[in-house]
Amino acid sequence: MESIKDASKDELIETIESLKAENEKTKDELMQKVRHLESEQLKSNVSNRQLEGKIKELKGEINSFKKNPLILATITEVFDDNQVGIKGNVGHEFLVNYPKSINTEFLEPGARVALNQNTLTVVNVFPRKKDENITAMEIEEKPNVTYDDIGGLEKQITEIKETVELPIKNPEIFEEIGIDPPKGILLYGTPGTGKTLLAKAVANNTNARFIKLVASEFVNKYLGEGSRYVREVFELAREKTPAIIFIDEIDAIGTKRVGDNSGADREVQRTLMQLLAELDGFDQRGDVGIIAATNRPDILDDALLRPGRFDRTIEVPNPSEEGRKQILKIHTERMKLDNIDFDVIAHITQGLSGADLKAICTEAGMFAIRSKRKKVISKDFLDAIDKILGNINVN
Numbered sequence: 164m165e166s167i168k169d170a171s172k173d174e175l176i177e178t179i180e181s182l183k184a185e186n187e188k189t190k191d192e193l194m195q196k197v198r199h200l201e202s203e204q205l206k207s208n209v210s211n212r213q214l215e216g217k218i219k220e221l222k223g224e225i226n227s228f229k230k231n232p233l234i235l236a237t238i239t240e241v242f243d244d245n246q247v248g249i250k251g252n253v254g255h256e257f258l259v260n261y262p263k264s265i266n267t268e269f270l271e272p273g274a275r276v277a278l279n280q281n282t283l284t285v286v287n288v289f290p291r292k293k294d295e296n297i298t299a300m301e302i303e304e305k306p307n308v309t310y311d312d313i314g315g316l317e318k319q320i321t322e323i324k325e326t327v328e329l330p331i332k333n334p335e336i337f338e339e340i341g342i343d344p345p346k347g348i349l350l351y352g353t354p355g356t357g358k359t360l361l362a363k364a365v366a367n368n369t370n371a372r373f374i375k376l377v378a379s380e381f382v383n384k385y386l387g388e389g390s391r392y393v394r395e396v397f398e399l400a401r402e403k404t405p406a407i408i409f410i411d412e413i414d415a416i417g418t419k420r421v422g423d424n425s426g427a428d429r430e431v432q433r434t435l436m437q438l439l440a441e442l443d444g445f446d447q448r449g450d451v452g453i454i455a456a457t458n459r460p461d462i463l464d465d466a467l468l469r470p471g472r473f474d475r476t477i478e479v480p481n482p483s484e485e486g487r488k489q490i491l492k493i494h495t496e497r498m499k500l501d502n503i504d505f506d507v508i509a510h511i512t513q514g515l516s517g518a519d520l521k522a523i524c525t526e527a528g529m530f531a532i533r534s535k536r537k538k539v540i541s542k543d544f545l546d547a548i549d550k551i552l553g554n555i556n557v558n
């Protein structure tokens with residue numbers, strides 16, 4: 164079409180229609196753009212709100228950094244009138260207030276609290292860990308370990324019977340002669356040689372309550388409370404006699420003092436002082452036996468070894484060949500064995516402890532089970548020795 168004047172009616176209608184269609188298309192495209200922009204706006208609104216939240220959070224964090232830090236301490240006693248006794252790692256004990264709003268469910272001796280630095284008011288209480296008691300102190304009314312369960316320590320058993328059992332069973336003998344029975348004995352030797360076993364057997368043979376304390380647990384978990392626990396243990400022993408107090412890993416609280424003045428070291432020393440005070444103040448009638456154990460007698464504080472304290476020391480060494488044979492027999496008593504020559508096994512396990520030999524017996528049983536056999540054969544023992552020796556070398 165050259166000019167509109169020359170256009171026929173049909174041509175004009177066609178042109179108008181095509182212009183209309185073009186218009187519609189442009190309108191659609193514009194609408195699409197509007198919708199796209201609207202959704203973009205929506206998205207940026209959302210991310211704006213998220214950013215505002217983040218800013219608020221960060222501002223809160225900055226404010227909390229500006230606040231004074233809180234002091235951590237341990238509750239020693241709970242009093243009336245919203246007051247508790249607390250002790251920090253530096254030693255002093257304080258009587259402080261706590262607000263009524265605090266969670267009183269956890270307020271008990273041993274629980275940790277956070278204190279305001281200026282007023283020492285309790286602002287938060289954390290629950291006492293439930294497993295702490297179990298790991299640091301173990302009480303058995305009468306352990307079921309007997310002397311028959313111990314292999315190769317005849318000399319040590321005789322000495323323990325004389326020094327710990329006799330005063331419990333026949334205190335009158337000491338009275339008649341006019342001497343004080345020995346107070347504490349120290350068992351020393353490498354791990355797994357049967358020190359705990361010996362202490363338990365004494366308790367069994369004297370019908371005594373067995374109270375075991377792991378000194379290293381005090382140091383790791385009861386910072387600020389070690390001395391209180393030592394006191395409580397001695398009270399517990401006096402409450403029901405006869406009793407055997409067994410302090411394992413005593414070196415953790417009884418090492419020679421080297422003048423380190425850190426809070427933790429002072430606390431360890433306080434625990435040791437409490438132990439020495441308990442030993443000294445102990446009216447020894449013979450009905451409480453005190454046995455300590457260590458793998459490191461060389462690092463012990465001399466104060467512990469003075470007369471009237473742990474003045475009897477007994478070495479508990481790794482078993483001899485004959486001892487190893489006895490220990491193997493004890494630990495295979497209930498096992499189904501096929502013609503095992505314990506002389507040979509005892510011979511080739513030189514240098515191993517009672518605990519290692521027990522592990523070998525268990526492992527031999529496992530090899531038999533894996534091979535679907537009903538009896539344990541010599542090869543199982545040899546494989547078990549290989550495995551245990553491998554583990555020992557690796558360690």
Ligand code: ATP
Pocket residue numbers: 312313314315316352353354355356357358359360361411456458482490493516517518519521
């Ligand atoms: P640690 O120094 O590591 O505390 P320990 O000397 O107290 O070790 P025990 O706990 O008495 O050693 O021994 C660990 C296990 O090894 C015992 O439960 C026991 O099964 C076995 N055992 C160790 N020594 C002997 C032994 N002389 N006779 C029989 N079994 C033993």
